[in-house]
Amino acid sequence: MSQIEVSGLNKVFRQAVKEPGLSGALKHLIRPQYADKHAVKGIDLKIEEGESVAYVGPNGAGKSTTIKMMCGVLVPTSGQIRVNGIDPYRQRMENAAGIGAVFGQRTQLWWDIPVLESLNLLKDIYEVPSGDFNRNMKAFTELLELDEFLHLSARKLSLGQRMRADLAAALLHDPRIVYLDEPTIGLDVSVKLRIRSFIKQMNREKGTTVMLTTHDLGDIEDLCERLVIIDRGVIIFDGRLKEVKDAFARERTIHLELASPIPDPGRLFRDIPGLAPEEDGPLRLAICFDRFRITASEIVKRVIACAEVIDFHIDEPGIEQIIRQVYEGKLDLNLPEPAYAAGGDRLK
Ligand SMILES: Nc1ncnc2c1ncn2[C@@H]1O[C@H](COP(=O)(O)OP(=O)(O)O)[C@@H](O)[C@H]1O
Ligand SMILES: [Mg+2]
Numbered sequence: 156m157s158q159i160e161v162s163g164l165n166k167v168f169r170q171a172v173k174e175p176g177l178s179g180a181l182k183h184l185i186r187p188q189y190a191d192k193h194a195v196k197g198i199d200l201k202i203e204e205g206e207s208v209a210y211v212g213p214n215g216a217g218k219s220t221t222i223k224m225m226c227g228v229l230v231p232t233s234g235q236i237r238v239n240g241i242d243p244y245r246q247r248m249e250n251a252a253g254i255g256a257v258f259g260q261r262t263q264l265w266w267d268i269p270v271l272e273s274l275n276l277l278k279d280i281y282e283v284p285s286g287d288f289n290r291n292m293k294a295f296t297e298l299l300e301l302d303e304f305l306h307l308s309a310r311k312l313s314l315g316q317r318m319r320a321d322l323a324a325a326l327l328h329d330p331r332i333v334y335l336d337e338p339t340i341g342l343d344v345s346v347k348l349r350i351r352s353f354i355k356q357m358n359r360e361k362g363t364t365v366m367l368t369t370h371d372l373g374d375i376e377d378l379c380e381r382l383v384i385i386d387r388g389v390i391i392f393d394g395r396l397k398e399v400k401d402a403f404a405r406e407r408t409i410h411l412e413l414a415s416p417i418p419d420p421g422r423l424f425r426d427i428p429g430l431a432p433e434e435d436g437p438l439r440l441a442i443c444f445d446r447f448r449i450t451a452s453e454i455v456k457r458v459i460a461c462a463e464v465i466d467f468h469i470d471e472p473g474i475e476q477i478i479r480q481v482y483e484g485k486l487d488l489n490l491p492e493p494a495y496a497a498g499g500d501r502l503k
Contacts, residue, residue: 197389212384221385270307270308335368408470411441411466430442
């Protein structure tokens with residue numbers, strides 16, 4: 156059994172439909188009208204212990220709703236969730252002992268008391284043994300630089316400080332799983348990097364499973380091996396980050412450095428529509444190609460037939476471009492084999 160198992164998960168919210176103003180409110184009192192919002196539609200997901208999963212999608216896709224159901228905060232309309240073998244909603248207390256959660260938009264710290272006291276309260280609530288508490292406090296203080304604000308109340312913290320304090324609070328009881336819902340939203344780069352390295356360390360050293368939603372592609376590339384994309388409540392992609400790039404990044408650019416110039420290099424690729432080498436001086440070529448039309452090795456082979464190639468490298472598009480295509484619904488999931496391949500040996 157996987158650590159997290161979600162099957163056929165649905166969440167429908169009933170939203171009140173009200174016309175604006177007092178008359179709208181009165182009408183609603185007399186004859187209430189509702190509209191159903193199907194936020195999560197039949198999601199299946201399995202996550203193994205120690206995985207780091209990025210859960211991404213456009214605003215309103217259903218990410219937070221999924222995570223809230225996995226945390227036991229929201230009850231599913233239908234479907235099943237098992238986290239560490241238990242139902243997170245029905246067995247909320249047991250579930251809470253095994254998970255940590257950070258919601259970027261709100262804090263679990265007490266607003267009016269010093270952060271250190273909040274952490275001490277959490278120690279008692281989660282019954283963290285003093286030895287573990289002290290060890291974690293020491294490590295977290297160092298990794299997250301908590302010293303500067305442990306004595307301040309949560310309401311006085313900057314966003315970056317608050318997020319660091321919240322991370323410490325979520326991981327104080329050494330949960331096996333941590334859910335992070337937009338933990339880097341609105342943070343400056345240095346705080347982001349600190350938070351990322353903290354999360355990475357928890358994942359690597361303690362084997363904590365990480366499920367992260369973010370709009371920051373740096374977070375995804377830096378932290379996650381697996382990418383799950385949700386759009387309008389439906390999971391439209393689930394795979395390794397590397398697989399996404401291999402499967403969907405069509406456009407690549409190969410840069411070649413030549414020992415001697417090639418007159419009219421375009422003639423080498425006349426048979427491939429849209430493929431036009433760009434010359435940067437007589438000895439440098441940049442060829443942008445669709446790798447489902449022609450392989451890199453075929454391009455190199457054709458160039459080598461005319462001139463000595465001193466060096467070459469291939470630029471791949473970043474995950475950003477791929478995810479943008481997913482969001483815009485432009486991703487072509489029917490991938491043809493390259494029509495022009497040199498002996499089938501693809502260069503990746
Ligand atoms: N408590 C709620 N009541 C009614 N509709 C909700 C509620 N929470 C979320 N929704 C709706 O469900 C959809 C998914 O929301 P959410 O899970 O927050 O998306 P995301 O986190 O991916 O941005 C949105 O259309 C949102 O308006
Ligand atoms: Mg959200």
